[in-house]
Amino acid sequence: MAEISIAAPPASPTEAADHAALHRTLFIALAALLVVLPFIPVIGYPFFLMKVLCFALFACAFNLMLGYGGLLSFGHAAYFGFASYVSAYTAKHWGLTPEASILLGTASGAILGLAFGSLAIRRQGIYFAMITLALAQMVYFFSLQTPRFTGGEDGIQAVPRNALLGVLPLSNDTVTYYLVAAIFMAGILLIYRIIHSPFGQVLKAIRDNEARAVSLGYRVNQYKLAVFVLSASLAGLAGATKAVAVQLASLTDVHWSMSGEVVLMTLVGGMGTVFGPIVGAAVIISMQNFLAGLGAWVTIVQGVIFVICVLVFREGIVGVIGKWLKKPL
Amino acid sequence: MFELLGIPPQALFGQLLLGLINGSFYAILSLGLAVIFGLLNIINFTHGAQYMMGAFIAWMLLNWAGVGYWPALLLAPIIAGISGVIIERTLLKRLYHLDHLYGLLLTFGLALIIQGLFRNQFGSSGLPYQIPAELRGGQNLGFMFLPNYRAWVVVASLVVCLATWFVIEKTRLGAYLRAATENPTLTQAFGINVPLLITLTYGFGVGLAAFAGVLAAPIYSVNPNMGADLIIVVFAVVVIGGMGSILGAIVTGFGLGLIEGLTKVFYPEASATVIFIIMAIVLLVKPAGLFGRAA
Numbered sequence: 001m002a003e004i005s006i007a008a009p010p011a012s013p014t015e016a017a018d019h020a021a022l023h024r025t026l027f028i029a030l031a032a033l034l035v036v037l038p039f040i041p042v043i044g045y046p047f048f049l050m051k052v053l054c055f056a057l058f059a060c061a062f063n064l065m066l067g068y069g070g071l072l073s074f075g076h077a078a079y080f081g082f083a084s085y086v087s088a089y090t091a092k093h094w095g096l097t098p099e100a101s102i103l104l105g106t107a108s109g110a111i112l113g114l115a116f117g118s119l120a121i122r123r124q125g126i127y128f129a130m131i132t133l134a135l136a137q138m139v140y141f142f143s144l145q146t147p148r149f150t151g152g153e154d155g156i157q158a159v160p161r162n163a164l165l166g167v168l169p170l171s172n173d174t175v176t177y178y179l180v181a182a183i184f185m186a187g188i189l190l191i192y193r194i195i196h197s198p199f200g201q202v203l204k205a206i207r208d209n210e211a212r213a214v215s216l217g218y219r220v221n222q223y224k225l226a227v228f229v230l231s232a233s234l235a236g237l238a239g240a241t242k243a244v245a246v247q248l249a250s251l252t253d254v255h256w257s258m259s260g261e262v263v264l265m266t267l268v269g270g271m272g273t274v275f276g277p278i279v280g281a282a283v284i285i286s287m288q289n290f291l292a293g294l295g296a297w298v299t300i301v302q303g304v305i306f307v308i309c310v311l312v313f314r315e316g317i318v319g320v321i322g323k324w325l326k327k328p329l
Numbered sequence: 330m331f332e333l334l335g336i337p338p339q340a341l342f343g344q345l346l347l348g349l350i351n352g353s354f355y356a357i358l359s360l361g362l363a364v365i366f367g368l369l370n371i372i373n374f375t376h377g378a379q380y381m382m383g384a385f386i387a388w389m390l391l392n393w394a395g396v397g398y399w400p401a402l403l404l405a406p407i408i409a410g411i412s413g414v415i416i417e418r419t420l421l422k423r424l425y426h427l428d429h430l431y432g433l434l435l436t437f438g439l440a441l442i443i444q445g446l447f448r449n450q451f452g453s454s455g456l457p458y459q460i461p462a463e464l465r466g467g468q469n470l471g472f473m474f475l476p477n478y479r480a481w482v483v484v485a486s487l488v489v490c491l492a493t494w495f496v497i498e499k500t501r502l503g504a505y506l507r508a509a510t511e512n513p514t515l516t517q518a519f520g521i522n523v524p525l526l527i528t529l530t531y532g533f534g535v536g537l538a539a540f541a542g543v544l545a546a547p548i549y550s551v552n553p554n555m556g557a558d559l560i561i562v563v564f565a566v567v568v569i570g571g572m573g574s575i576l577g578a579i580v581t582g583f584g585l586g587l588i589e590g591l592t593k594v595f596y597p598e599a600s601a602t603v604i605f606i607i608m609a610i611v612l613l614v615k616p617a618g619l620f621g622r623a624a
Contacts (some may be wrong), residue, residue, distance in 0.1 A: 072430045072433070074433075119609050119612045119613070120612075122612050122613075122616040123568070123612070123616060123617075125429055125430070126366075126372050126429045126430070126433060127568055129372070129430065129433055130372065130564040130565070130567065130568055131568055131608070131612065133561055133564060134561055134562075134564055134565040134568065134604075134605050134608055135605060135608075135609070137558075137561045137562075137565075137605060138602045138605040138606070141601040141602050142602070144601075145598060145601070256557075256561060260437060260441070263434065263437075267434065295449070296445045296446075296448040296449045297445065297449065298445075299441050299442075299444065299445035299448070300441065300442050300445035300446060300449070302438075302441055303438045303439065303440070303441030303442035303443075303445060304438070304442060305438070306434060306435070306437060306438025306441065307420065307435055307438040307439060307442070309434075310424070310431050310434050310435040310438065311420065311423060311424075311435070314427075314431070
């Protein structure tokens, strides 16, 4: 796994404090930006912003596994999409409040992650990627074959936005946007906390040299499974929130091309960086919006970006900026 | 007519035959993946797109150049193989010093590009390709009707798989190939042109995929998406069989095709997922795969 990391040199205590201060500033700036964004003309469509935030959280969850655990899952759409179905179904047919349906969706992502993760960690590297992809395809077929639950080809449309906690009505897009923004911030702060915890340090050790981590006495598979479940739950949180925000859960969300998209977002933004996947998601979703009228060309452009990123731009946007600043972002 | 567990034998054998045909494609494709992975250390995600290309090249040869099925069976793999050689020379060779995962990502991007281009050009509804005149009709075997073309697909795939096995395991060229898979540096030190061997191997693997595509063209409609879902099933086949053994890939491919066919008879709802379920069971029982060696 050595070459997949954008390895930062070990930071001295003063440097580490320096980096933490920089990250804190960036998080505060990000939060401020999220507050004012809906008032900025041209890009300030709450609907578009919500979509970007949900996918950004999805990409951050994916990056937790790839960038910090060195595990390439090619089936993350399964957790995102399945959670989005659960959230949409419970909101629409059981009339659950948004926080309840989002929590249920997240839990379904966690359970699926536990089941698939415990299978996938039995193999490494390239096999791991193929197994996650194959298991996710199973979820896709399940979704296709159970129209009573998923609505089949139509998906679950017009998901109601019930009152939050039973009191606060999500009456318009702007109110919902702030809910999504709050969930997003909580999600990435949690991911940041995980990365910088002792658990996160062990993960990075496993990523950089698994055999060494084993010889140091770490139960590598337990760490891998734990990060798999965390990542799947957060992907589930993103999917469940998306179902409430965009009011739609469809087969697109569980399809393998969605798994590819989240890989692309992470790659473009910079894998193994805290802020990269957010930038990557914003870039890719904007591009899709921009090229929406061009049909199959969107796929081709995405493929070209994939090829270019792998060949000459492996560090991604934020990775390159971090290199300029000589600080991990 | 006798009945087996309430299933008419016509349906049973019909589905088994269909399973055997799918199994042929699994076998050829997983064989190609295994050969490429052995030497290049890259999982070729483009394999499904290259299978689709094979079918489209046959269609284009017929409709644009008037070249029929039999020449296409040879020409399409060669043309696709040449495109593979170009991809290897220009793109893949830049990745050999990197982690395996980058190869997967690059070939995934290539698959998106190729599928997108064909979808733009031909739409996604699918184009018909006639069964060649020599193979129309079929035989009545008493217990079932055997269409000639389907029998041909199974025989042709078996022959190609066994020929590949023979070349790799029993000839001098195959010995070079196995040596280079085991230790490329040492093999090169003995004066064997390993980079050329790598290029040709990739071209050959792509050619195999295209050959399967031509075989598939008259059975399934020629469609830009025909390889996309298939490749994921083939990945599962590869995980089940393990990529260490050529014969293993062939046996697993045909075997899983048969099991899929049986599932279609007895429990059709699970036929799309049965291979993935088997993969999960194999991972629980024998994580290295049926024919794999523990890493």
